[in-house]
Amino acid sequence: MKLNIGCITEAGLSKKNRTGYWRYFFPIVDKEKCNGCGICELFCPDSCIQIKDKKCVVNGYYCKGCGICARECPRAALTMQPGGEEAE
């Protein structure tokens, strides 16, 4: 690791951290119900959600499994299920 003077560090290096290791539950998206409204994306603390082709896609590399997206989805399109290790 490079030591910059003054303990000043480069931007955005947190992206290497696989915080997905933290989780017990993972949100599974019901693509029929999801209309891509994006509210889950705005409520996600970990920037795991992207709206692609008007559907919600969850990034398992970062998702800590907090469950906010599932709780807040107005169409109940997300459900928390154990694991989700495969979703990366």
Added chain:
Amino acid sequence: MRNALIKKKEVMQGSIAVAEAVKSARPGVIAAYPITPQTYIIEHLATLIANGELKSRYVRADSEFSAASIVYGSVAAGERSYTASSSQGLLLMTEVIFNMAGTRLPVVITGVNRSISPPINIQNDHQDTMVLRDSGIIQLYVENIQEAVDTHIQIFKIAEDKEVLLPAMVCMDGFVISHTYEPVTIWKDEAVQEFLPPFSPVYKTDPQNPLTYGSLTDDDKVTEFKYMTNEALVKSKKKIIAVAREFQEIFGNHYGDLLQEYRTEDAEIILVAMGTVISTIKVAVDALRKNGKKVGVIKVRSYRPFPDEELRTALSKCRLAVVVDKSYSCSSGGILGSEIKACLYNQRGPSIINYIAGIGGREIFPETIKDMVVKSEKLAESGKIPDGSVFFDLNKQLLNNQLL
């Protein structure tokens, strides 16, 4: 002195002269909070800005803590920056000064030395700046107004050097320098600007190149970061010497590299001190020399970085060193004295006697110094060198009247 470089030469008050020197260094941002005896410096800078003579931004801070924090921010954003304080104000800045050093931000600060409360007292000693000694800040102590002026010009160049990048402080005795009048030379702005190029930071807060300052750091790297800061301070010795000599070459004035020796060539007894008391000691040394005593004096100009090697060499030939401290660490003793003892331990050096004197503005006269020398000689001859430091000018009669 180089006449072509002189802007004016007149009798000036120390604070005004220092403000003129800071002006010639053209800091982009100045932030300050008033405290006696620092006030005349910042008032004059505010006036220069109000008159359009200095194009800087002056921020009126809500405390010394904020004043230091504002210049922390402005240096981080890439501007040469300046503040000044004294006494309690410097203590309030302490946490920020550690942060400046660790983040390697070369803020320049004038420490106008004043005693620490209680008892509240506005007069001079060195306690306020000496408590900053562990922070990583550079500290140069000055003897007179001209030296204060010239050192301010030098210290920006030292602090901002890419191999240094540390906060730096000119320590000047309150009232003795800040409020007295002496003939002073102020250098032409162009001459100073040629000597002191604009600040070019290694890092700055730039949205085009985003960086994170003040990272949370674990024990796997903390020692290394602190070591890097420590090394930068140690290595700044070279820069301090080089800048002093370059200044001498251009402007003609030199106040020593890290130390300045006076009549030490054949001295058997050497007094060591910092700040304006050096002038008093020089007068006493001249008088003692007339009486045949082989006495000299060493002025510690650079207290941080600490001139350990230089002191070992300079004190190697005398038989007795008398260190005069205007600050102390409670129950441990004079701070300069303790550090000089530590750096000469295990060396074939002189006996060392450490006196604490001049606290809270108590005058140190040439007679006080002569008395110190005579008493020290007697102690040395009778083999009774005190282990600890001695409060030299203590009024024992007054002390006997203390009430519980």
Added chain:
Amino acid sequence: MEGKDRKNNFAPGHNACPGCGAAIGVRQIMRAAGENIIVVSPTGCLETFSSPYGGSAWEVPWVHPLFENAPAVATGIKAALKHQGNEETRVLVIGGDGATYDIGMGSLSGMLEREDEILYICYDNEGYMNTGIQRSSATPYGAKTSTTPIGVCSFGESCRKKDLLEIARAHHIKYAASGTIAYPQDLMKKVKKGLATKGPAFIHLLTPCSLGWGIEPEATIEFSKLAVETALFPLVEYENGELVNIFIPKKIKPVDEYLKKQKRYTHLFSKENAGVLAEIQEMADANSRKYGFRQ
């Protein structure tokens, strides 16, 4: 799956607890704030979870100086930018309630008094959560924390929470607003307005903390909403000293609905603390009267 989440300027992989309200708040703020910005954050949860050396989540310049001086450091940065003739780059402070209500109050007051264009956002999780849920002067009346424990002589926090927005407004600033993460569009609009203000601006942002409040991580947004719906945390907006916007909830819910599901308040639902509960209801009622909510 890695890639620069440029839309946020605040990258994933940070160490915030699952469901962290502050992290949600910062994402929403940074989306509105854009890229030409310098952010200063005092010590606190946000600093700890976002800034490890070699693992920073920040993709804009970000400075963590000390606990109590972020507003002054922001002032210095702004002064430098002005000296450089840079009027475009914005300066934003995002600080927790400890840094804002308590230790940095003097520094904040200095910043709000001066005329610099700096937006200060206090993310308020109502306590020193990072150090183990100690009480701050933002901790609400009756709440249990590790330094306001429950006992025969204590019902939890015994002082009323300061009215931070009114303190900020007393500096005659041109923009002051409150927001919470359950209403992201409202918050982002307010952030944009705050950053466009010609002078200091202030936003009080409520960010629930699952650990400190004793709620499930997935309930962060729900409690953010309940705080508004019970009138305990009205969403308001002041421009040039005038109240220009109030979010009026359709129906004001009793405070019990907000309090009873938070572990920090469970002790209030005992007979001996009925009076405390009534006092909290009265605080909400006072807000309703002040802002004209139908009760």
